[in-house]
Amino acid sequence: MASFDATHSGGRFSRRGFLAAGAAGIAAASLPRRLSAATPPVLVTSIRSLSNPYHAVWKQGAEAFAKSVGAEHVTLVSEGNSEKGIADIRAMLAKTGGHMVLNSDPNDTPDARPIVEAATKAKAYVVTQWNKPSDLHPWDFNPYYISHIEFDGIASGKQIAEILFKAMGGSGGIVALGGMISTTAAIERKKGLDAALAANPNIKLLDFQVANWKATEAYTITSSLLTRFGDQIKGIWAANDDMGTGALEALRGEGLQGQVPIVGIDGIKAAVDAVKSGEYAATITSDPFWQGGMGLSLGYHAAMGTFDPAKEPKDHREFYGRVTLITKDNVAEYYKTHIDAQPVIDWNDIWGRCTGQIRPS
Known part of the structure; x- marks a missing residue:
């Protein structure tokens, strides 16, 4: 059994x-x-x-x-x-x-x-x-x-990439961390990143590595990428916050936290804390x-x-x-309603967050 x-x-x-x-x-x-x-x-x-x-x-x-x-x-x-x-x-x-x-x-x-x-x-x-x-x-x-x-992973992947590029001043090299490559979310978020890169020719993707949604793998990969590319890395794009916070630990190990902006998706507490501290540029939560x-x-x-x-x-x-973007502009309010307190949700409003039918792949 x-x-x-x-x-x-x-x-x-x-x-x-x-x-x-x-x-x-x-x-x-x-x-x-x-x-x-x-x-x-x-x-x-x-x-x-x-x-x-x-x-x-x-x-x-x-x-x-x-x-x-x-x-x-x-x-x-x-x-x-x-x-x-x-x-x-x-x-x-x-x-x-x-x-x-x-x-x-x-x-x-x-x-x-x-x-x-x-x-x-x-x-x-x-x-x-x-x-x-x-x-x-x-x-x-x-x-x-x-x-x-x-x-919508394409929209989210593109949005956090654009925020990252802005935090970098519109130019420079980035590294990116992807999720399990066979999953819908990982595939779509990578497409969003690719769309943002295509629209921003002054941003160079130095490397894309799959870290399988895991902080431990992201830490190891980011540490290696920091050794390989050094100060060419001006930003880090992560397909989820577990990987993003793993990358942040690697930056902390080199004393680079707050100097190399990171973006991710999920809105976990560690990422929201990092937005508050300025070590993260943004996260998106579903x-x-x-x-x-x-x-x-x-x-x-x-x-x-x-x-x-x-x-x-x-x-x-x-x-x-529906998703929510968390940046320095709204992180204090989000923290108050979702971290310090349990969210208040009307469980009978079953269709209240529908934003449209999923498009055919």
């Missing part, structure tokens, strides 16, 4: 409650899920790793939503292993008899298909985020595959707290019959969510 890390808001997941939820799900398996209002579905989050600050906040949002509806919540972590991530989801579907809602950030783009197919077969409601094949669509798996959520809670809210409301996914327009089934 696949192993998984099952936790819920408030501590270890209750075995008695888990078995009860599973029994209820099995008993209701022949009925439409939305008729099971007396036994709310188990809420399940599937993410890469809780050591990643972005996913740690995602889990907090999931727990906040679960608490708001009094439902059980389980977190599954793949630790970057696609086989484990898919196996753990299948194990949870079996244990709950399919009476569950899944909010999944697939480890890799191809992983979304077996996850969606397994959930649909079990009549469990599922939302995916960030990664899925372009030919996999929620409307082909009605009503159980509710929505796929992304954030609000992982919202992602963690709203993905479950969509599934929960569908399961409870609040809406019928099959009747929703396509721009509710595959959509870009």
